[in-house]
Amino acid sequence: MRKLGMDELNRKSVNEFRQSEKTPLIVVLDNIRSMHNVGSVFRTADAFLLQSLYLCGYTPQPPHRDIHKTALGATETVDWKYFPATVEAVRILKEEGYRIFAVEQVEHSIPLQEFAAQHSGPLAVIFGNEVSGVGEEVLKYCDGSIEIPQWGMKHSLNISIAAGIVLWELVRSRFSN
Numbered sequence: 385m386r387k388l389g390m391d392e393l394n395r396k397s398v399n400e401f402r403q404s405e406k407t408p409l410i411v412v413l414d415n416i417r418s419m420h421n422v423g424s425v426f427r428t429a430d431a432f433l434l435q436s437l438y439l440c441g442y443t444p445q446p447p448h449r450d451i452h453k454t455a456l457g458a459t460e461t462v463d464w465k466y467f468p469a470t471v472e473a474v475r476i477l478k479e480e481g482y483r484i485f486a487v488e489q490v491e492h493s494i495p496l497q498e499f500a501a502q503h504s505g506p507l508a509v510i511f512g513n514e515v516s517g518v519g520e521e522v523l524k525y526c527d528g529s530i531e532i533p534q535w536g537m538k539h540s541l542n543i544s545i546a547a548g549i550v551l552w553e554l555v556r557s558r559f560s561n
Contacts, residue, residue: 401461406435407555410477412484412510414470414518415441416543421514423454424544430458432555437462438477438508440470470510474525482506486518486529487550489539493531496550500557509550511543 396404411429416422422444429437439445445466446452446459467473474484485499487509509530512518523529532541532549541549 398461401430401433404433406433407558408506409434409551409554410436410438410482410506410508411547411551412438412470412473412477412508413440413443413543414510414522415513415516416443416511417514418543419444419448419450420454421543423451423456423458425511425547426451426455426458426462426464428544428548428551429462430455432551434462434551434555437464438467438473439464440467440473470519470522471525474508474510474522477508478525480506482508483527484508484510484525486510486512486523486526487532487546488512488518488523488529489531490523490529493529496530496532496553499528499530500553503554504558507554509554511547511550514543 409432411425411434413422413425422439426437444451446455446464452459465473477484483503483505485507510518510522510526512522530550532546534541
């Protein structure tokens with residue numbers, strides 16, 4: 385077994401990335417505290433060619449050294465917008481025809497594996513604050529909630545891990561159909 389070299393990975397240039405057809409999926413970050421988490425979500429959004437990333441509330445925004453440290457250049461490729469309030473971003477997405485789903489443990493949440501198999505079209509997923517999750521006011525505007533099944537003692541994941549799991553499953557299910 386041999387590791388592939390950088391020239392063998394068929395990486396896109398910034399221009400090729402910007403011109404590529406994007407996955408019709410927008411990630412909304414609702415009051416995320418950690419710059420490292422924000423950078424990690426940028427990197428995941430780049431990996432899956434997502435349409436955009438919406439940074440809301442007090443979520444840190446580029447340019448910042450700690451975001452760039454984990455994003456590894458993804459802040460230059462991924463389209464992103466800032467909104468002072470998450471509800472404002474969600475209202476705009478609804479007007480544009482997106483279905484909005486929180487990634488949150490609530491009554492009647494849909495297990496991720498079931499959700500991914502049944503949803504297509506323009507979609508936005510909201511990831512909430514590291515401690516308090518998606519804000520109550522924001523949940524009122526959501527079409528539903530996605531939950532990552534967990535069986536251990538802890539029933540929460542770091543947002544960067546949760547984003548990787550959810551986004552992989554949503555992108556995988558769109559391309560496997």
